[in-house]
Amino acid sequence: QVQLVQSGAEVKRPGASVRVSCKASGYIFTVYELHWVRQAPGQGLEWMGWINPNSGGTHSAKKFQGRVTMTRDTSISTVYMEVSSLRSDDTAVYYCAREGLYGSLGNWGQGTLVSVSS
Amino acid sequence: QSVLTQSPSASGTPGQRVIISCSGSSSNIGRNTVNWYQQLPGTAPKLLIYSDSQRPSGVPDRFSGSKSGTSASLAISGLQSEDEADYFCATWDDGLNGRDYVFGPGTKVTVV
Numbered sequence: 713q714v715q716l717v718q719s720g721a722e723v724k725r726p727g728a729s730v731r732v733s734c735k736a737s738g739y740i741f742t743v744y745e746l747h748w749v750r751q752a753p754g755q756g757l758e759w760m761g762w763i764n765p766n767s768g769g770t771h772s773a774k775k776f777q778g779r780v781t782m783t784r785d786t787s788i789s790t791v792y793m794e795v796s797s798l799r800s801d802d803t804a805v806y807y808c809a810r811e812g813l814y815g816s817l818g819n820w821g822q823g824t825l826v827s828v829s830s
Numbered sequence: 831q832s833v834l835t836q837s838p839s840a841s842g843t844p845g846q847r848v849i850i851s852c853s854g855s856s857s858n859i860g861r862n863t864v865n866w867y868q869q870l871p872g873t874a875p876k877l878l879i880y881s882d883s884q885r886p887s888g889v890p891d892r893f894s895g896s897k898s899g900t901s902a903s904l905a906i907s908g909l910q911s912e913d914e915a916d917y918f919c920a921t922w923d924d925g926l927n928g929r930d931y932v933f934g935p936g937t938k939v940t941v942v
Contacts, residue, residue, distance in 0.1 A: 747931065749875075756832070757867070757875065757918055757933040774927045807874055815922055815931075816865040816880035823874050 714738040716746075716808050716821035723827045724798050731794040732824045734808030741789040742766040745811040748782065748793045750804040751823075758804075762811065763791055798828045833858060833923055834934035841940040842909045850904045850937045852919030858932060862922040864902040866895055869916045869936075878917070879904060906939070914941045 719733040734746065748760040761772030763782040770782045776795075784791045795802060805823040812818035835853045842848040852864065866879035877886055879895035882902065892907045902921075906913055919934040 749933075756916075756936040757869075757920075759920075759931040759933060762931075771928060771930075773930055809875075812877075812880075813884070813886070814863050814865075814881040816877055817867070817875075817920075817931075818877045818880070818886060820874040820876070 714810065714819045716810060716819055718806075718808060718821040718824045721825040721827070723829070726799055726828055726830055728798050728828075729794055729796040730798060730826050731792055732806050732808075732826070733790055733792050734821050735788065735790045736765075736810070737789060739810075741786060746784075746791045747809045747811060747817055748780075749807045749809055749817070751807070752801070752804040755804075760793070760806075765789075765791060795826075798826075800828050800830075802826065803828045832935050833925075833932050834919055834921070836917075836919060836934040836937045838935070839938045839940065841942050842906075843942055844909055844911065846909045848906045848909055848939060850906075850917050850919075850939070852902045852904075852934050854900050854902075854921065854923075856900060857925055858900075858921050858923040859897065859902055860900040861924060864895065864897050864919055864921045866893075866902075866904045867918045867920065867933075869918065871915070875918065909941055911941050914939060 745762045747762040781794045808821040809817035810819040863881045867875040868878045869875045882897040883895045
């Protein structure tokens with residue numbers, strides 16, 4: 713079955729960077745785009761962007777362009793999302809999700825809590 | 831601010847029918863299919879409805895979706911206590927940034 717397993721919680725200082733990983737299994741890694749979605753405490757879901765694991769091509773929401781980098785390592789079926797210049801309002805649970813039927817996000821990772829505090 | 835709008839809350843008693851609406855525009859709902867996600871407290875979102883009205887395997891038929899023009903709806907029939915959750919609509923938006931995936935702000939469903 714499809715599984716997305718994310719890296720563990722992180723605590724960072726403002727201005728630092730954080731990299732979250734998402735390891736895929738149960739399907740052919742290069743076939744489906746993988747998305748990143750975040751959720752601040754008590755807030756809704758915010759789409760950040762996607763990566764094509766085959767080509768490495770990416771597309772991100774305008775507000776994250778220049779500060780978010782998405783990469784992949786096909787040898788270990790893993791995608792990464794790095795956020796730089798962290799601010800306190802980047803504190804959130806970050807999810808990876810696999811795009812599937814008709815552009816929906818059918819499989820989700822368990823989430824990674826990133827806390828940014830001085 | 832999301833380009834999609836949802837009422838912040840909805841409630842019903844067990845067995846009732848609850849309808850959640852999602853409003854957008856011609857650049858998103860008006861030209862792309864709508865998906866719905868259910869998020870139970872403390873868990874990752876789960877795909878509930880895709881392509882406006884299709885249920886993934888395992889989703890009870892109490893949940894149904896529809897779309898008309900630039901609005902979409904999720905109906906929960908025979909409301910159960912385990913349906914108490916946040917529900918988010920989502921679709922693709924073809925705007926100035928290219929093709930972005932957008933979520934509505936969410937509707938909290940309470941079973942009273």
